[in-house]
């Protein structure tokens with residue numbers, strides 16, 4: 001596993017590039033997390049909530065139809081879509097909210113893109129009786145109305161963010177600003193393995209349950225390590241969780257799939273690691289889509305959870321050392337995969353996850369039948385049905 | 399002693415702020431010169447950024463106006479600074495988000511600051527702990543890295559001010575820039591804690607807009623920093639803001655030194 005030092009560095013990436021207002025609180029958070037990590041009580045409560053509230057372990061499903069149809073490697077799907085609230089996000093939220101409680105915080109804030117992280121945060125806030133406010137770009141509140149209503153149903157207050165490009169990056173800006181204004185009473189539940197230390201490390205740890213389980217599951221099913229892990233990358237939390245327990249197994253190929261939007265050669269893309277440069281933004285040194293002057297570019301993907309101009313620092317380090325490989329999948333390919341996996345396997349997967357599926361469709365036929373791919377289905381696709389219908393020219397009333 | 403510290407020691411100071419290229423660079427040159435003429439002791443020039451996370455709505459809007467063309471080369475802002483320097487010796491600092499410097503290159507940025515006449519850098523998203531990678535280059539060119547202290551810095555204060563240069567920027571209240579009616583209650587104590595650890599002047603900024611507030615803050619510190627109120631004047635008067643900024647600076651200076 002990549003070793004982050006005390007200041008949260010992954011190679012030259014990571015760090016804490018935030019206004020002074022946030023430094024005291026982040027330092028408290030990092031110290032509290034270090035203690036919690038070693039506290040068996042904390043770990044027990046986390047494990048208990050995962051098992052008895054979030055429905056873990058998630059199954060590792062052998063996709064027989066897909067495997068036969070693609071005619072190459074055996075495809076296994078790690079079904080994070082079956083978690084309570086329908087995505088991997090809940091793993092991380094449970095961990096962070098337990099930490100918030102331990103720190104005596106009463107108010108949770110979160111940013112959200114597709115709404116999945118906001119829903120997960122609102123859910124755990126409801127469970128623990130904590131106040132919850134979610135920042136979401138206006139563009140996203142429009143395209144993910146169902147999730148906005150779900151959050152409100154769970155008792156959260158949703159703030160549509162109208163600055164900048166009105167998407168995930170702007171929601172993070174707004175959440176950071178709110179955190180800076182009310183640091184003492186607030187816990188910012190970060191939705192991905194991004195941001196200043198300790199978030200990238202902490203989120204990675206909480207999402208590592210994905211590969212902890214999948215490693216044991218695949219060894220049990222096949223008696224050997226998989227050849228390839230494939231996961232989609234927005235900020236990179238489901239991917240880093242899917243990779244974590246395989247990083248030291250050098251024979252296991254790790255592939256992160258980013259959203260290429262309308263194509264890697266177009267302006268409308270979110271493929272950070274393919275097209276970005278090293279920079280500092282949202283508290284971290286990492287890779288960002290930006291212009292020559294250092295202004296952050298507007299980004300685009302059909303999937304609200306992937307259109308982020310940056311990536312978590314551990315992915316930047318894994319890309320730089322070539323331990324992991326990052327590829328882009330377009331809107332068209334992802335929509336085709338949405339339909340493909342629905343018809344082949346009877347699984348309606350999140351648009352985000354369908355980027356990973358689409359890459360598996362390309363990769364599996366190039367591999368031999370005794371090889372194994374594990375692809376993480378990071379979430380379920382109910383939230384995307386209306387948007388995909390629209391993309392295909394069908395208007396439906398939700 | 400640095401040029402900034404030298405110019406600001408032993409008096410009450412007024413620091414003004416404008417965003418570069420709001421609405422264009424000719425206006426920026428005139429505005430900075432006007433503020434200096436009105437008596438500003440230091441002028442901060444904001445390099446516009448796509449995502450100014452430490453700034454409130456007024457400065458955010460100025461950044462949007464300044465980035466009509468998001469590809470505005472930073473070199474052009476340096477050239478504008480050069481034009482300011484033909485007309486005034488007032489100490490100048492950039493308010494700049496760190497990514498701009500990362501892209502420009504640390505060494506080249508520090509060298510151009512020295513070449514065109516920037517004396518200090520205020521980098522809101524570069525806390526003391528992360529200053530190390532840039533510091534050798536700014537030290538080489540005698541550019542001050544100005545550190546921020548906030549009302550919740552607490553035990554971090556000695557560590558921060560030990561490395562501080564030029565002056566200490568004390569943030570009046572938690573949150574983002576923008577006009578305020580109330581400030582943190584412990585400001586006096588924070589000023590005392592800072593002064594216990596450094597000889598540098600301490601200026602209070604964030605939220606100050608009226609002469610009354612400036613007077614009140616100047617009474618407990620060595621000066622005040624006024625950002626959003628200056629930017630609001632730029633917003634209101636567009637290319638004709640210079641005389642209004644000059645008048646405003648005069649009024650604030652009178653209140654502070656009263």
Ligand SMILES: Cc1ncc(COP(=O)(O)O)c(C=O)c1O
Nearest residue numbers: 116234235236237238305378379
């Ligand atoms: C289902 C799903 N998958 C993936 C992502 C992308 O996030 P990350 O890269 O942090 O896993 C999101 C984000 O909203 C999501 O909802």
